[in-house]
Amino acid sequence: DAGVIQSPRHEVTEMGQEVTLRCKPISGHNSLFWYRQTMMRGLELLIYFNNNVPIDDSGMPEDRFSAKMPNASFSTLKIQPSEPRDSAVYFCASTLRDRGRGGYTFGSGTRLTVV
């Protein structure tokens, strides 16, 4: 199993540009989560999906952030326009929802720098 795959690993972009982060969950997992990690705020849940359907997006900071999951094997997190305060490590995680809420498997993350 290749694990949760995220791309790109690093992204440096200029303020105002659109950024798209990608995630491929573990095959067979039916829940997918997007987290953001910063020194100040720690790990924050942005949004999660069950069976490709967005369930809770209350953690999405503002309208500049959007997430989609068009099928069971792919999800995107888009920031448009990006701002310097969006700089963080973004993690995608997946799990098998009906397995008694077992542990999440995290991807390696995307380190985003907005200059």
Added chain:
Amino acid sequence: GQQVMQIPQYQHVQEGEDFTTYCNSSTTLSNIQWYKQRPGGHPVFLIQLVKSGEVKKQKRLTFQFGEAKKNSSLHITATQTTDVGTYFCAGIQGGSEKLVFGKGMKLTVNP
């Protein structure tokens, strides 16, 4: 909203020492999970506790879930340099599927 607090935030120990880190929730949890993140890495799942008062061991690591299901602890025996990293507890409130993470406890080990 649900909050998970961890203490201490930083811990520096001498190799071979024991130590304990604690996790407290503002609400009753249906389960609590522990993760470890190495510097520059991603969180890796260690264990899940579900039952009140549950105790689980993984080699030198002992995890406990409080009787009221609002707190948890991680005890490491005979710390090694390979234990270096940040340990997170994360809880799920009953009926929810949102895993809320504490700020983590960063462990450094002096060889």
